[in-house]
Amino acid sequence: MRITVNVDGTSYTDEVEPRTLLVHYLRETLGKVGTVIGCDTSNCGACTVHLNGQSVKSCSVLAVQADGAEVTTIEGLARDGKLHPVQEAFHDNHALQCGFCTPGMIMQSIDLLADNPNPDEHAVREGLEGNLCRCTGYQNIVRAVRDAAQRMSPGAGPEAERVSGDDVSRAPSAFAGGGE
Numbered sequence: 001m002r003i004t005v006n007v008d009g010t011s012y013t014d015e016v017e018p019r020t021l022l023v024h025y026l027r028e029t030l031g032k033v034g035t036v037i038g039c040d041t042s043n044c045g046a047c048t049v050h051l052n053g054q055s056v057k058s059c060s061v062l063a064v065q066a067d068g069a070e071v072t073t074i075e076g077l078a079r080d081g082k083l084h085p086v087q088e089a090f091h092d093n094h095a096l097q098c099g100f101c102t103p104g105m106i107m108q109s110i111d112l113l114a115d116n117p118n119p120d121e122h123a124v125r126e127g128l129e130g131n132l133c134r135c136t137g138y139q140n141i142v143r144a145v146r147d148a149a150q151r152m153s154p155g156a157g158p159e160a161e162r163v164s165g166d167d168v169s170r171a172p173s174a175f176a177g178g179g180e
């Protein structure tokens, strides 16, 4: 089947088999290897991307389901050479060890912050419960997400401008979309 998908701000048209998973399309056809496969059984969240602004586990979505959609991967977050505030917060709070879960954690965190711009620790843990860290670095991940919330809060500095658009609740994903 022929699909056209906008991934990280670029439109791609490709022939895919109906059974091709979105994660395999991203990695093997488009070379977006920043999206990783941890389990292939929709348990770990390592493959999380945004599909039309909502986080999804890309191993649980068929590529054909993304036809006509906008997909954002971890590779589409940086803008003008500057990391997304959530990426910066993960870096600054040492929220990664081996880094394998990090792309999915960051994509899920952005979606979480779009829904709840100032989550408490419990809300962060609940929002990330579908993402597993085999290094068990959860403490710093929670710290990073809460730090990112501060960095993205109104008046917090230049990054905040990125989330001050018309639709603030979905703005981080819109920013992540790159082409909007």
Ligand code: FES
Pocket: 036, 037, 038, 039, 040, 041, 042, 043, 044, 045, 046, 047, 048, 057, 058, 059, 060
């Ligand atoms: S690889 Fe998709 S949830 Fe684990």
Ligand code: FES
Pocket: 095, 096, 097, 098, 099, 100, 101, 102, 132, 133, 134, 135, 136, 137
């Ligand atoms: S940092 Fe290694 S799996 Fe999370």
